[in-house]
Amino acid sequence: MQLNQRNNIIGALTAATCSLLGTPAIAQESPSTAEPWQFDTAILYYGESERVTAVEGVFSASKDFGNEHIFSGKITIDGLTGASATGAVAQPSAQTFTRPSGKGEYQIAAGETPLDDTFRDTRIQLNGQWTQPLWQDYRVSSGVHLSKEYDYLSMAVNANLARDFNQRNTTVSAGLSYAFDSIDPEGGRPVAFASMPLRSDYATDQAFDDAFDATRLSGSDDKNTLDLMLGLTQVINRRTIMQLNYGLSVVDGYMTDPFKMLSVVNPQGLTQDLLYENRPDSRTRHNVFWQTKYALDSGVADLSYRFTTDDWDIDSHTLDSRLRFNLTQDSYIQPHFRYYQQSAADFYRPYLMAAEGLPQFASADYRVGEMTAFTLGLKYGMLLDDGKELSFRIEYYQQNPKNPGFAEPGVLQDLDLYPSVKAVMAQVSYRF
C-alpha cells in the first residue's frame, strides 16, 4: 500500500513535470493546443574598411501547431556593394585592369592592393523547415532552401531524423542535405588561366572585344553539394548540455571564383601578365563540431570548437565563446569572442613566376590562403512583455592573411602582399 502510494506520488510528479515541460509522453495523452506565431527579425550592417559593405535583413516566423509539429520559415534579403581583392599583387607603379564584364577598366595606385570595386549585388533567400515527432522518441525534420542573386542561384533540400534515448537526455541524429548551385557571371566565366586582355594592347574596340570574348566561356556552370551530418546531444547534468557533430561534405562542380586572378611576375617581382584563376572541380570536407553550454546562476556560458579538414589541404580550427550575464531579470549582456585559423590550399599561390610552367590549379584568393582571424563582440538584450525581446549587437572582425612560405622576389619584398581585412558588424534584433 505504502509502495503503491509512493509510486502514485512519483507518477503524479512526473506527469506534472512533463506537462510543465511539454514533453511528448504527456502531450500525446492530452491534446495540446497550437501556440501563436513567433517572429524573429534582424537587420545587420557589415562594413569592411575600404572594401565590402553589406546590409542584411531577416524576417523569420515559426509556429508550433500542437504536439511539437513545428513550421519555421525565413526570408533574408541582402545588398552588397564595394570592393573585393582580386588576387593580383601590389606593384611599385600604378596598374590597370579590365573589369570582369569586359566593359571598361580600373586603375590601382602604386603600392596598393588591387581591389575590384564593381561589386553590386542583391540576394534574396527563402528557407522553410517542418519538424514533427514521427513515433515514440523519434523526430523528423525536412526543409528547403532557395537563394537567388543576379548571377547565382542556389537550391537545397534537407532531411534529418533524430531519436531520443535515456529520458530525452541523449539525442542521436542523422541528416542529409543536397544543394544545387548555378552560376552565370556578368561577362561570362573566364577560361582557366586565360590572360586578361587590356584595351591599350589593341588598336580598335572591336579587336579588344574579340580578344576579351576569346577569354570567356558561354553559358552557366553548376555545382552539386551533398552533406551528411551525424549528431549526438547529451545532457550531462542539471546545468550542462553538450553536442558533438560530424559532417561530411562532398562538392562537385564549378568552384573557381570567376572574379579572381593571379599576377605572373619576373625575378624582379614585376608583373608580366595577369591570368584568371583555376580551382579543382571537386572537394571533400570533414568537420567535427563540439559545443557545450553551461547554465550559470545568472547567465549562460557557451563554448564551441570546430575542426575542419579537406582534400584541398585546408585545415581549420575555430574556437567560439559567448558568455551571457543577466544584468537584471529582464536584461543581459553577452560578450563574444571567436578565433579562427586556417592553413593554405595546396593550389594557393600568391603569384606565379614567369619562368616556371603553369600548375594544374592555382588561386591567389587570400580566402584559400593561410590566415588567422578573430572576432570581438558585445550584445545587449532587453526582455519585454509577452516573450518579446529587443537586442543590439556590435562586433569587430579582423582577418590576418599570412605568407605560407613563398619566397618574395625583388620588389614584392617591399610591398604588403598580405594586408589585414578589418570589419565592423552592427545588428538590431526584435522578437515578438
Added chain:
Amino acid sequence: MKLRRLLVIVLTLSLSACASVGVKPWERDLLAKDEMSLNADPLDLALDDHIYFSKEAASGGRAFAGGGCGCN
C-alpha cells in the same frame, strides 16, 4: 580514415557513458530556458555563418554547410 575511426570510438564511448549521466524530467528547470537551447539566437548564428562562409575557407559544423557562392 583516421578521423573516421576516432569519431566512431568517441561516439561509442559517449553513448556508453550516456546511461549514467543526465537528469530526471523534473530537473530540467535550467536546461528548459530559451538561452540554454543549443540553437539559441538562431538569427545571430545564421548571419554569422553567412559572413564567415563568404570570408573563410571553412563552413558548416553546427549546421549543414550547403551551397552558396560567397564570391565576394
